[in-house]
Amino acid sequence: MTKKSITIGLVGNPNCGKTTLFNALTGARQKVANWAGVTVERREGFFHHKGYTIKVVDLPGAYSLTSFSMEELITRNFILLDKPDFIVNVVDAGNLERNLYLTTQLIEIEAPVIIALNMIDEAYDKGLTINTEKLSELFSMPVVPTVGIKNIGIEQLKHTIVDSYEKQSTHRKIVIPYGNDIEQAIHSLQTIIEKNTVAYPSRWLAISLIEGDSDAEKKISHLPNSDEIMKTTVSIRNKLIATFNDDIETVLSDMRYGFISGALKEAIHKKPAKRYDITQKIDSIVLNRYIGFPLLFIMLFILFHLTFILGEYPKQLIEAGVGWISNLFTSIIPDGQLQNLIVQGIIGGVGSVIVFLPNILILFLGISFMEDTGYMARSAFLMDKIMHSLGLHGKSFIPLVMGFGCNVPAIMATRSLENKRDRILTVLINPFMSCSARLPVYILFAGTFFPEHAGIIILFIYASGIVLAFISAKLFNNTILKGKSMPFVMELPPYRMPTIKTMLIHMWDRASSYLRKMGGIILAFSIIIWVLSEYPKPYHIEQDYNNRIQQVKQEYKISLSSLQKQHANPQVIQELNQKYSTILEDLEIQKRQEMVKYTFIGKTGLLIYPLLKPLGFNWQMGVSLTTGFVAKEVVVSTMGVLYHATDDESNQNLSQKLKNPRYGISKASALAFMIFVMIYIPCLATVIAIAREIGPRWAVFSIFYQVFVAWIVSFALYHVARLII
Numbered sequence: 051m052t053k054k055s056i057t058i059g060l061v062g063n064p065n066c067g068k069t070t071l072f073n074a075l076t077g078a079r080q081k082v083a084n085w086a087g088v089t090v091e092r093r094e095g096f097f098h099h100k101g102y103t104i105k106v107v108d109l110p111g112a113y114s115l116t117s118f119s120m121e122e123l124i125t126r127n128f129i130l131l132d133k134p135d136f137i138v139n140v141v142d143a144g145n146l147e148r149n150l151y152l153t154t155q156l157i158e159i160e161a162p163v164i165i166a167l168n169m170i171d172e173a174y175d176k177g178l179t180i181n182t183e184k185l186s187e188l189f190s191m192p193v194v195p196t197v198g199i200k201n202i203g204i205e206q207l208k209h210t211i212v213d214s215y216e217k218q219s220t221h222r223k224i225v226i227p228y229g230n231d232i233e234q235a236i237h238s239l240q241t242i243i244e245k246n247t248v249a250y251p252s253r254w255l256a257i258s259l260i261e262g263d264s265d266a267e268k269k270i271s272h273l274p275n276s277d278e279i280m281k282t283t284v285s286i287r288n289k290l291i292a293t294f295n296d297d298i299e300t301v302l303s304d305m306r307y308g309f310i311s312g313a314l315k316e317a318i319h320k321k322p323a324k325r326y327d328i329t330q331k332i333d334s335i336v337l338n339r340y341i342g343f344p345l346l347f348i349m350l351f352i353l354f355h356l357t358f359i360l361g362e363y364p365k366q367l368i369e370a371g372v373g374w375i376s377n378l379f380t381s382i383i384p385d386g387q388l389q390n391l392i393v394q395g396i397i398g399g400v401g402s403v404i405v406f407l408p409n410i411l412i413l414f415l416g417i418s419f420m421e422d423t424g425y426m427a428r429s430a431f432l433m434d435k436i437m438h439s440l441g442l443h444g445k446s447f448i449p450l451v452m453g454f455g456c457n458v459p460a461i462m463a464t465r466s467l468e469n470k471r472d473r474i475l476t477v478l479i480n481p482f483m484s485c486s487a488r489l490p491v492y493i494l495f496a497g498t499f500f501p502e503h504a505g506i507i508i509l510f511i512y513a514s515g516i517v518l519a520f521i522s523a524k525l526f527n528n529t530i531l532k533g534k535s536m537p538f539v540m541e542l543p544p545y546r547m548p549t550i551k552t553m554l555i556h557m558w559d560r561a562s563s564y565l566r567k568m569g570g571i572i573l574a575f576s577i578i579i580w581v582l583s584e585y586p587k588p589y590h591i592e593q594d595y596n597n598r599i600q601q602v603k604q605e606y607k608i609s610l611s612s613l614q615k616q617h618a619n620p621q622v623i624q625e626l627n628q629k630y631s632t633i634l635e636d637l638e639i640q641k642r643q644e645m646v647k648y649t650f651i652g653k654t655g656l657l658i659y660p661l662l663k664p665l666g667f668n669w670q671m672g673v674s675l676t677t678g679f680v681a682k683e684v685v686v687s688t689m690g691v692l693y694h695a696t697d698d699e700s701n702q703n704l705s706q707k708l709k710n711p712r713y714g715i716s717k718a719s720a721l722a723f724m725i726f727v728m729i730y731i732p733c734l735a736t737v738i739a740i741a742r743e744i745g746p747r748w749a750v751f752s753i754f755y756q757v758f759v760a761w762i763v764s765f766a767l768y769h770v771a772r773l774i775i
């Protein structure tokens with residue numbers, strides 16, 4: 051039976067558009083952004099073409115196959131161990147010189163390669179005309195020009211893959227020539243290696259050994275004549291070092307670049323640039339040493355302000371919708387526990403969080419705009435100096451910025467850091483980056499207590515997170531994680547206009563994951579919290595209050611009838627009505643509050659209350675923090691349920707309830723609460739991610755550290771704020 055499936059791997063430099071092509075080929079929606087190091091794990095997808103099923107593997111970006119960052123090893127192992135039918139080597143057509151370096155190494159490792167000459171549009175804008183046939187001839191492999199973001203060349207690429215598969219490599223093999231001395235050395239080493247049957251190309255092994263590649267050394271270590279191979283390698287290296295008076299890796303890489311530049315001279319024609327330096331022009335402002343930082347600050351401020359202001363209108367609409375549904379259920383379900391469960395528990399809980407969907411979408415739109423244009427990479431560049439003073443380099447800033455979206459992928463993104471210490475440090479400070487799940491809490495509290503200044507307050511919270519992350523990094527760097535950052539050149543991609551399609555896809559992904567969370571964990575927790583806040587029922591308290599309520603009603607009747615007998619004027623009667631309805635309402639609320647104290651949740655709240663009282667929190671806030679460990683949105687949904695349970699007489703939304711002086715939440719305690727939510731315990735998913743990436747001990751450490759810092763900072767903020775506002 052003929053094999054009707056083909057496996058291909060997308061290999062190329064960081065940020066050359068591999069994932070864009072992956073999505074275009076397979077219809078997937080993996081994350082794409084304009085900086086280096088977005089993809090950190092291999093991802094698989096499929097498509098069908100001419101009766102074949104083609105498996106596509108998207109890989110992290112790699113500059114070469116020699117050095118040993120995690121991405122490079124993943125790529126290299128994929129080529130050597132998975133043995134794909136084809137490597138689709140994605141190259142950035144505007145930066146061929148650098149991108150083709152990896153291609154030379156793919157040639158050496160004897161991988162069957164098809165070049166996807168991506169970003170042809172940008173190359174054209176730079177004034178480059180590329181003769182793809184010539185390039186294909188010189189490198190002896192198919193070359194397909196593509197524009198990933200516009201779906202150009204995708205069909206051609208599919209066709210080339212199937213076609214090359216059917217023809218089974220009619221291409222001649224080429225070698226990168228290294229000149230006499232080195233070629234002789236390679237040849238003699240190759241001869242010794244070939245005494246065995248090895249699973250890897252012998253020329254590649256020989257070159258890697260000469261380069262001092264420890265993975266290649268490992269690969270030959272089990273061979274019977276490994277001693278002989280290593281001895282010869284050492285003597286060859288010494289001889290070559292003496293001849294070239296330079297280290298061998300440099301000599302070899304110079305020769306590869308020589309090969310490339312020779313090829314490019316023939317295949318590329320350069321016209322005067324059209325808009326070549328737009329990127330430079332923007333950068334001269336954005337990276338300016340005086341205005342760069344203020345600009346970053348202003349951009350973030352505008353973002354948070356818009357998140358709040360623009361989000362308010364759709365939020366009110368959704369709020370009205372939730373209110374309507376709540377009334378509907380109240381009227382169609384008879385009074386009782388079932389009605390309470392649905393109205394207080396489910397609608398109260400889920401409804402209180404779902405209203406923030408528009409805000410979250412706006413924030414994500416903003417973040418994805420910054421990511422896709424390339425501004426995010428600039429922000430990392432601006433931070434580079436500061437990062438160095440913390441013992442990190444700018445590259446660590448990207449996972450930190452990603453943390454604004456969600457800490458889980460951000461923690462995974464630290465895989466692009468080579469050094470273990472850098473990784474641990476970056477992971478540990480990541481929870482200080484305020485993820486979008488915490489946004490509902492800020493919008494609720496800032497909107498309620500600081501309606502005029504919500505944008506700046508939210509920015510303040512985010513900024514405090516960054517400052518605390520830096521202080522913590524400095525602290526760890528001086529104590530448990532001593533070390534120095536390695537020099538590293540930040541990659542600055544050109545500015546790119548994001549397409550509406552990618553922005554919409556980002557937003558839709560966000561919205562659907564938010565809604566899934568609502569239907570899943572938030573719903574489940576709303577129900578659990580409702581049950582815990584209803585039971586056990588303290589019947590004696592209920593009875594006491596009911597008696598008192600009856601008594602008051604009786605008193606009212608007596609007073610009313612005596613007034614009526616005296617023919618008192620209507621105003622006096624109205625005052626009496628008013629007085630008693632307030633008393634009754636208060637009693638009803640007191641009853642609920644008292645009753646809740648005896649329930650599971652009330653008991654828990656009272657238990658932790660002493661710990662949180664110094665921060666100005668009430669017990670409902672304490673309970674919300676406890677449940678918020680599961681996911682930070684649960685903080686708000688818990689409040690939704692609790693305040694509904696204690697105060698469902700009035701037809702107010704959560705924000706109006708919070709402002710009620712009865713609950714004793716002051717501006718200072720609101721501020722302290724927001725900062726506490728920002729800092730304390732990373733959510734469950736984040737803790738799991740930390741444990742998986744750097745070990746369970748660090749995860750436990752992180753929990754304690756974050757709670758400790760949260761307490762101290764909130765305490766300080768509460769007491770300072772009390773004096774000022």
Ligand SMILES: Nc1nc2c(ncn2[C@@H]2O[C@H](COP(=O)(O)OP(=O)(O)OP(=O)(O)O)[C@@H](O)[C@H]2O)c(=O)[nH]1
Nearest residue numbers: 064065066067068069070087088089111169197198
């Ligand atoms: N102008 C232009 N931009 C492109 C093209 N292909 C991709 N891009 C943009 O280039 C940027 C990088 O794309 P990705 O697909 O994330 O690149 P990647 O190679 O997967 O990057 P890493 O995962 O970080 O290695 C994004 O901003 C894309 O929108 C193209 O053909 N033309």
Ligand SMILES: [Mg+2]
Nearest residue numbers: 068069088089
């Ligand atoms: Mg990618």
